[in-house]
Amino acid sequence: MxxxxxxxxxxxxxxxxxxxxxxxxxxxxxxxxxxxxxxxxxxxxxxxSKAALRNAVVERWLARLSEPLGDIAAERGPAGDRLRRWLDGLSDSKQRMARDEPELFATYYRLALDSDEVVAAHVNALSAQLGEIIADGVGRGEFAVADPFRMGRAVFDATARFHNPAYLAEWGDPDIKSAYEGVWLLIRRGLGVPEK
Amino acid sequence: MxxxxxxxxxxxxxxxxxxxxxxxxxxxxxxxxxxxxxxxxxxxxxxxSKAALRNAVVERWLARLSEPLGDIAAERGPAGDRLRRWLDGLSDSKQRMARDEPELFATYYRLALDSDEVVAAHVNALSAQLGEIIADGVGRGEFAVADPFRMGRAVFDATARFHNPAYLAEWGDPDIKSAYEGVWLLIRRGLGVPEK
Structure with a gap:
């Protein structure tokens, strides 16, 4: 070594x-x-600098979270299904790490709070992945929205409760799954999918 | 005295x-x-007990926040307009207090974190107000949703970033207004309002 x-x-x-x-x-x-x-x-x-090293550590951590999501965004196939898997993937990976490695998760979260620009770039990249899936869904006739990338950001923000570590304390709530399904229903309709 | x-x-x-x-x-x-x-x-x-007093203080604080919203929910008139004013009212009152009286806001927030049941009741009451507005909108032919009270809760959760103090650190973001408008657009569409 x-x-x-x-x-x-x-x-x-x-x-x-x-x-x-x-x-x-x-x-x-x-x-x-x-x-x-x-x-x-x-x-x-x-x-x-110590800050440069911290930013790089945060970037690497966030990249590990976002890479599997990028793969889902780049797939072909029904966009509604991919959107759901993408959102599940983001929320599950965050919630799982917070549960399985709470100290390490708290450590990374604390570092991320000091790395605003890295986090902002990560959020932009994830919102753009959502925008891609939505744009693809529009092309496939599954979704009807005027501005897919704007909606990508809105979907990211509307699901914050389930993936943003600021909400960590609420991830153990017994109603979290039902709340997630409610927001998912709102999003589907919001993207123009008719109510079943 | x-x-x-x-x-x-x-x-x-x-x-x-x-x-x-x-x-x-x-x-x-x-x-x-x-x-x-x-x-x-x-x-x-x-x-x-000290806990009983704390719960009552939190309840009183939350009631001051929710009462003006209850008035909006009970009004007559176009539901879309009332829904927007209700959401503006919730986010503005929280964000304003956090900005104008940051220490007092932090104090109440800290107390609220220890008063789970009081907070849960408050969230249920607010979600029900949203449900009423949405049900009224369905009756008026403005919205088309199967379960207005479920959607009330989903709208509450989808806007958490703008009113839940867990997000305090993000309320100063320069893009917060644009993010809010994006989520609002998603909600309107989600409730069945056609895209303009």
Whole structure:
């Protein structure tokens, strides 16, 4: 390991490991450098500040969440079905991580709160994926909306309760599934799908 | 004042004043009793525990927020217009208080987090008001939905980003108004209003 070249990926892996071990308040660049057996100057050559490293860690975490969703957006097939799977995927992955690894989830969430621009780019990318699915649904005659990308953002915002960690405390509510189905019904109708 | 009979209302006013002054961590029943010039036993006769007093304070705060909305729900006239004014009223009153009296807002929010049942009743009452407006809209031929009260709850959940204090940190976002308009469009369509 010590002889492998020092890549941004190896630094980010070590940074994630340090965060897991020490938490966001205590983990620092020195821990990362020590774990990699390099000087902290070598780390700074790739990430010129603690903030740059934090942003990269958050970006990597969010990319792991959004990549499987991008695959769903890029599929072919009925758009209503893909939209539902996409929304399920986003909410499930967040809620599952919060339940299974609560400390790590809290750590990443705390870091994300300090990485506004990274989070904003992530939200824009996810909203655009929703926009793609909706636009595809319009093309297929499943949905009827004038501005699919605007609606993509609206669908993202309207489902915030189920995927935004600001709502973490409500994810254990017994009525959360029923609430989700209600919002899903509203969204389907909102995209022009006739009520069954 | 000292001679006025000790009513629940007077106790709640004194409790609110104590919260304003000392914050939720420090304010206690002794402060409330002292301000009213009564024994803390007299306070406990009306509110048998600190939790009971806290629940009543939260209930009173939430009632101040929901009463003007109840008036809008009970009006006559076009339901689409009332629905919009109701949603504006909820989001504006929360966002305004958070901006104008941030410490007091944080205090109430913190108390509300410990008063689950009071908050759940408030959310049910607000969702029912939305259900009434939507049912009225269905009767007037403005909306077309099968279950107005279920949709009332869905509209409440879909707009959470704009009125739930869990989202406080996002209320200053420059795009919040545009996001709100997007969700409003989705809701209108979701309730069966044709796209213009």
């Amino acid at each position: 010590a002889d492998a070249p020092l890549t941004p990926d190896r630094i980010l892996e070590a940074a994630e490991e340090a965060l897991r071990r020490y938490g966001p308040a205590k983990a620092n660049v020195v821990d990362v450098a020590r774990a990699l057996n390099v000087s902290h100057g070598s780390v700074y050559r790739h990430f010129p | 000292a001679d006025a009979p000790l009513t629940p209302d007077r106790i709640l006013e004194a409790a609110e004043e104590a919260l304003r002054r000392y914050g939720p961590a420090k304010a206690n029943v002794v402060d409330v009793a002292r301000a009213l010039n009564v024994s803390h036993g007299s306070v406990y006769r009306h509110f048998p």
